[in-house]
Each structure stands twice: as structure tokens, then as C-alpha cells.
Amino acid sequence: MEIDRETVLPYLTGLQNRICSALEELDGEARFRGDRWQREEGGGGDTRVLTDGAVFERAGVNLSHVHGAQLPPAASAARPGLAGRPFEAMGVSLVVHPRNPYVPTSHCNVRFFTTTDGGAPIAWFGGGFDLTPYYPFAEDCAHWHQVAHDRLGRVSPELYPAFKSWCDRYFQLPHRGEARGIGGVFFDDLGPTAPPESPSPAVDLATAFSVMKAVGDGFLEAYRPIVERRRGLAYSEAERRWQLLRRGRYVEFNLLHDRGTLFGIQSRGRTESILMSMPPLVAWEYDHSPPPGSPEASLLEDFLPPRDWLP
Secondary structure (H helix, E strand, C coil): CCCCHHHHHHHHHHHHHHHHHHHHHHHCCCCCEEEEEECCCCEEEEEEEEECCCCEEEEEEEEEEEEECCCCHHHHCCCHHHCCCCEEEEEEEEEEEECCCCCCEEEEEEEEEEEEECCEEEEEEEEEEEEECCCCCHHHHHHHHHHHHHHHHCCCCCHHHHHHHHHHHHCEECCCCEECCCEEEEEEEEECCCCCCCCCCECCHHHHHHHHHHHHHHHHHHHHHHHHHHCCCCCCHHHHHHHHHHHHHHHHHHHHCCHHHHHHHHCCCCHHHHHHHCCCCCCCCCCCCCCCCCHHHHHHHHHCCCCCCCC
């Protein structure tokens, strides 16, 4: 089977539809607002945002399909020689910010790039999903990683360990020396021409497409049970305040270090769609430290440092 836009784009469109329907069902009240847009340099997308729901304070699920004359540096971090080449990119990116502090924020992204190297076509896949809890539960973290392990294991048993470690390295706030969340999986440059220094193995495009689908199809399997278990838990204003403070870390990472955000800005994408990942409410407090022995301190000390979550 030839892997190209005619194969990948219908999958991505279906994935966006499935995830939006599932999140609406989980929320029970709010619905997604659809917003189709065009990019002056080429292509466009379909941004869908759910706001002020019963369960989700904001959820955004963005489908983009863009092309242009110059591949931005953020999309070619491991292939600097390709920067500035003509490119085509498509993907689904989503972020879910729940209202209840006991329900984690979640993120998923799957993407497909094509470009040329001296006239020869080059294509690769990337993606992953990660979880950002505020009051974490070990069983939720184990379930999240078990789904990632099992889904990727259907393609190759070597993928989860490599992509889990990559996720742990990627979702770090170096200026604070802490992780954004408890990780998941992250990969890039997956295809026949993976750079030698990349953690991704060199695989044919059909296998790489299977990996991307494993991540995309695994997101709801991983996230839905966690939402269902935690959305009814009672919480206080103090717990809500901690959630807003930790959302500040999320914003810091997305604006300073996230390659997807940088790609959107560098490719002159639609700003509202790029920044849909921002939480609607966030707080910063000068030099805040949680009390020793508190649940908040446990998040920082027991859950955020990278660890093996599988039984």
C-alpha cells in the first residue's frame, strides 16, 4: 500500500471526528465549535474547541493540512539540511484541560511530513501522547503507560521503551529542572530515512503509519477510563489553586519548548489554532513551594521524576 496524503489524511479526519464525539459524550453538556481556516501560504485546517463544559473546561482538537515553500526549522530539528525545502504536513493535535483538579490534562499529536532532499522525496511520521496530572493516582499512571505499551507492542516490542524514554526527555522544563507530567510516548523522524542519531528505527512507511495509528487509536483507550474514574471527586478551592499553578508550567513548556507550537508559529499558521492548547485559566505565584508531605509535594517528588510505570 502506498503511503501518501490520500492514505493518511482520511485517517486523520476520522480520528478528529472520533475523538471529538467521545469527548462530547464524556462531558455530557458542551459541544465542539468547528472553525475551518485557510493559510495564505498554502493549505488550512479544521479547529474544534469545546469550552466551559461540565467536565472539560477547554478541549481543542485541531486538524491541519498545510504546505509551503520552506520547511521550518522546528520540523527538521534532526534533519537541519532539510530546513527551507518545500514541504507538506498534516496532523491532528489535541489538548484537554478538565475542570476537576483530579482529572489530568492530556495531550496527543500525530503528524505526517513530506519534503525533498535534492529532488528525492522524503517522508516521516511523528506523534505521541502524554499525561499531566495535578493530583495523580498510581493506577491511572500505570493504565496510561500500559495502553501505550500494548498498542505499540502490536507493531514492535522495541518501540515503547524507546519512545517512553524519548517522551521523558522531551517533556522537561529545563529552566525549572522538572517534568511537565508523567509522560507517555513521543517519537519523530519515523520512516525509511530516520537520522542515525534518532531514537526512531529506520522502518518502511507502512510500518511508520501503523505506529502513528497505534498512538492515535490508543488515546481514548488510555484517557477515557481515567476521566470516568476521577470526574466526580470532590475538590476544594485550594486544590483548584494548585491546578492553576501547575497549568502555569504547562503554558511555560508550550510557549518555550514545544516543537509543535514553534512549527505553527514558524510556518505562519493560524494563531488561534496554534494557541488553542492554552488553558482558559492559569496562575503563577512567586517562589511557590508546597508543604512537605502534602499531596502537592508528592506530585513533584514521587510522580514527576521519570520512572517505570508498568507492573
